[in-house]
Amino acid sequence: MVYEVDTLKCLGNDPLFVPHQWYQPGDFLIGEITSQFCFQLHRVDLNEKPSRDLSNAPEMVTKFYQHALALAFAVKEINENPLLLPNATLGFHIYDSYQNAKMTYHNTMDLLFKSHVSIPNYKCDTQKSLISVIGGFNGDTSFHMADILTVYKIPQLTYGTFAPEERDETEFPSFFRVSPNEGHQYTGLIRLLLHFQWIWVGLLAMDNDSGDLFLKTLEPLLSKHGICLASTGRIQNQSKWDYLPDLFDLTTSIYKPLTDSHVNTIILYGEAMTLVTMNTLMFLGLAEHKEDVSLRKVWIMTGQIDFTLSGFQSFMNCDLFQGALSFTIHSQEVLGFQKFLHIIKPHWTKGDGFLKDFWGQAFNCLFPNFQEPIEANGTCTGDERLESLPGSFFEMCMTGHSYSIYNAAYAVAHALHAMYLTRGRAIVGGRRIRFHDLQPWQLHPFLQGISFNNAAGETVSFNKNKEMGAGFDITHLITFPNKSFQKVKVGRVDPNALEGKQFVIQEDMIDWQRTFNQVLPLSLCNDPCLPGYHKERKEGQQFCCYNCILCPEGKFSNIKDMVDCIRCPEDQYPSKDRDQCMDKIITFLSFEEPLGITSAFLAVSLSLTTALMLGTFIKQRDTPIVKANNRDITYTLLVSLLLCFLCPLLFLGKPKKVTCFFRQAAFGTIFTVAISSILAKTITVVVAFMATNPGSSVRKWVGKGLTNSVLLFCSFIQASLCMAWLGTSPPFPDFDRKSLTTEIVAQCNEGSVIMFYIALCYLGLLSFITLIVAFLARKLPDSFNEAKFITFSMLIFCSVWVSFVPTYLSTKGKSMVAVEIFSILASSAGLLGCIFIPKCYIILLRPELNKKELLINRRN
Incomplete structure (x- = not known):
């Protein structure tokens, strides 16, 4: 679009601004502001006609007519504002690029070097002065224009959205954007997919340089954020549809990715007319699949795509795109614009050759031509209302592109006003500089520095990159049976917003496709892994495809699609389904539970039994059977066994500091005394037998001295070990949180495990020595010998403790x-039973055998 600024001393008073000279499509010269892409024309050239009638005549895309009206409305407001550019009037020319590079270059040259004197609303003398260009709609057109405009340093304000990387913009110092940078769209797209957890998506992009760049930029971003492209399709431009078979091949390739039931999200990247192309493809090639629910997807469309239909598609609708989410250029409703649209009538054709074409195609009617007959019901009356048109043909609300054009017009006006105030008052050569003396290149710094509030109350300015626009709106498409639709703003992508507000989406405002039953659709390679499972990647497939594996023992997952399971805290354990952690219970061997009751009962019973035996031996202390085997050692052994039976009581109940401190040391010391007593008794028997030999030198060792020495020496070693253990690293109460899955075991930590096993090993060594000595003395004369009983008792004792070690190490908890x-209890009972029960039998049941004479006779 081109602004022509004239120095006038009069202001027009017409109530409606209408461009003075708009020609038919193809004549290119349209009034006084020129848009290189205000209207898109469709041509369909097929060698084989499809079953549906496609006209070969060029036709206007009526929806884009609003772009021209937004420009006319902006210029009308500027010219009627006495505070902005007083004594000057803006005019404009409009050109169509026809999406053709040759025509773009041609029209740009026409713009610069052809003279078209046409000032709307004014009849006073005028002078034309080109000051700026607004356009084009897409990247190709914009950069083709820039190739020429940059040479003449004419400011160019583009209102379309396209990737900045398409061309190096440093080549074009005159290039300004009044729409947001497409780079923000990538960020918004990623955040939108992540918000709804759509990680298995399809993509359809135009088959051109812009589409290639989009794919090149988006694919690594998707991969970086854990999103996979299930399929990628390319949409050819309609100018490449040369043969009908090629068209059907194209529609088949487009249809294929849409049938994947797991891909419920399709990203559609294209240009303004891409939706027209998609509708054509769906209608021509996919008619038989019209009701196929697999085609009902969540469409995510980029900012350049508009919801529009061409004239020959008037019988179609946009139901396929119900619920679509679209990134659109941010816009606000401008006060007075809808009123401006309401008063437009087709008889205002002066200077607007497009208006009749627009009216006829939008309302499907013809204006009377008196040279040809026409049906009455097909005649345009002029009373048709724009608000009655479906949104796919014309919108009453200002679209994002129209809003950008509106802001661009005001930006040029404000910059021109500031430039005139700064330089227009200068006097050169004795005369004041006039408007038409100002040069376009002088406008650049003023455009860069402008900042004003538009009629919608928003601040308009360019940043350091010569970009305007604070991001994209996210709109939601709701379609209706009458082929109309409503676009609802449900979110925003604004990189300049505060942290946490840069991406906003209102999910409750979205009306999903009917096939989703108003439930958030999923778009995953496979069904999500439920809590209790974690993802495991499938070999040979994309990382978004995975198997669901049950969490291993001790781990859980409480949300869907966890990459790895989490280990529960030490005081908790996974539930049966491994989807949560549950508190462990604290356990210990208590007196109240059956095992504890049984252990306590046995301990008390055996200790009472030992006490009775001790009492019996004390009472019968003068009998030969008691005196024959050293009464003191016998008493010591019985007392130690009595204490051994009471030791288990220290192991029952919740571990406490005192019980933990004493129980292992007491057990080790008492058992050592008992084994030492048995060893002393056995050595006494051996020495006594050896002393009976004539001239034996060991006779001097017979007596209590040897016995007491063996007992004290062996016990002293164990006592010393236990004292060193308790003095350096004593046992203490502790909790074992790891051994059992569902329980925390209250136990005694042995402190120094090494000292514990040293004490245990010493006891084992002493027991082994006692067993060997008793075994060697087992055949001595029976009257003095109890070595056989000791041998058998020590065999039981050693067997119990040899089996104890592996059993103890292999068990957990209480x-x-x-x-x-x-x-x-078992080892103590073995000693008590094997050694003392035979003696008690003689003392209590066979007292006649407990006589000295019988012992002497038995010896002889």
Whole structure:
């Protein structure tokens, strides 16, 4: 679009601004502001006609007529504002590029070097002065224009959205954007997909340089954020549809990715007319699949795409795109614009050759031509109302592109006003500089520095990159049976907003496709992994495709699609389904539970039994059977066994500091005393037998001295080990959180495990020595010998403790305590039973055998 600024001393008073000279499409010269892409023309050239009638005549895309009206409305407001550019009037020319590079260059040259004197609303003398260009709609057109305009340093304000990387913009110092940078759209697209957790998506892009750049930029971003492209399709421009078979091949390739039931999200990247192309493809090639629910997707469209239909598609609708989400150029409703649209009538054709074409195609009617007959019901009356048109043909609300054009017109006006105030008052050569003396290149710094509030109340300015626009609106498409639709703003992408507000989406305002039953659609390679499972990548497939594997033991997952399971805290354990953690219960071998009651009962019973035996031996202390085997050692052994039976009581109940401190040391010391007593008794028997030999030198060792020495020496070593253990690293109460899955075991930490096993090993060594000595003395004369009983008792004792070690190490929790209690009771009971029950039998039941004469006779 081109602004022509004239120095006038009069202002027009017409109530409606209408461009003075708009020609038919193809004549290119349209009034006084020129748009290189205000209207898109469709041509369909097929060698084979399809079954549906496609006209070969060029036709206007009526929806884009609003762009020209937005420009006319902006210029009308500027010219009627006495505070902005007083004594000057803006005019404009409009050109169409026809999406053709040759025509773009040609029209740009026409713009610069052809003279078209046409000032709307004014009849006073005028002078034309080109000051700026607004356009074009897409990247190709904009950069083709820039190739020429940059040479003459004419400011160019583009209102379309396209990737900045398409050309190096440093080549074009005159290039300004009044629409947001497409780079913000990539960020918004990624955040939108992540918000709805759509990670398995399809993509359709135009088959051109812009589409290639979009794919090149987007694919690594998707991969970086864990999103996969299930399929990628390319949409050819309609000018490449040369043969009908090629068209059907194209529609088939487009249809294929749409049938994947797991791909419920399709990203559609294209240009303004891409939706027209898609509708054509769907209608021609996919008619038989019209009701196929697999085609009902969530369409995500980029900012350049508009919801529009061409004239020959008037019988179609946009139901396929119901619920679509679109990134659109941010816009606000401008006060007075809809009123401006309401008063437009087709008889205002002066200077607007497009208006009749627009009216006829929009309302499907013809203006009377008296040279040809026409049906009455097909005649345009002029009373048709724009607000009655479906949104796909014309919108009453200002679109994002129209809003950008509106802001661009005001930006030029404000910059021109500032430039005139700064330089127009200068006097050169004795005369004041006039408007038409100002040069376009002088406008650049003023455009860069402008900042004003538009009629919608928003601040308009260019940033350091010569870009305007604070981001994109996210709009939601709601279609209706009468082929109309409503676009609802449901979100925003604004890189300049505060942290946390840069991406906003109102999910509750979205009306999803009917096939989704108003439930958020999923777009995943496979069904999500439920809580309790984690993802495992499938070999040979994209990383978005995975198997669901049950969490391993000790881990859980409480949300869907977890990459790895999480280990529960030490005081918790996974539930049966492994989807949550549950608190562990604290356990210990208590007196109240059956095992604890049984252990306590056995301990008390055996200790009472031992006490009775001790009482019996004390009472019968003068009998030969008691005196024959050293009464003091016998009493010591019985007392130690009595204490051994009471030791398990220290292992029952919740571990406390005192019980933990004493129980292992007491057990080790008492058992050592008992084994030392047995060893002393066995050595006494051996020495006594050896002393009976004539001239034996060991006779001097016979007596209590040897016995007491063996007992004290062996016990002293164990006592010293236990004292060193308790003095350096004593046991203490602790909790074992790892051994059992569902329980925390309250236990005694042994402090120094090394000292514990040293004490245990010493006890084992002493027991082994006692067993060997008793085994060697087993055949001595029976009257003095109890070595056979000791041998058998020590065999039981050693068997119990040899089996104790692996059993103890292989059990966990309170079972370890139970194993140790059982070993203490079993080994102690073995010693008591094998050594003392035969003696008690003689003392209590066979007293006639407890006589000295019988012992002497048995020896002889």
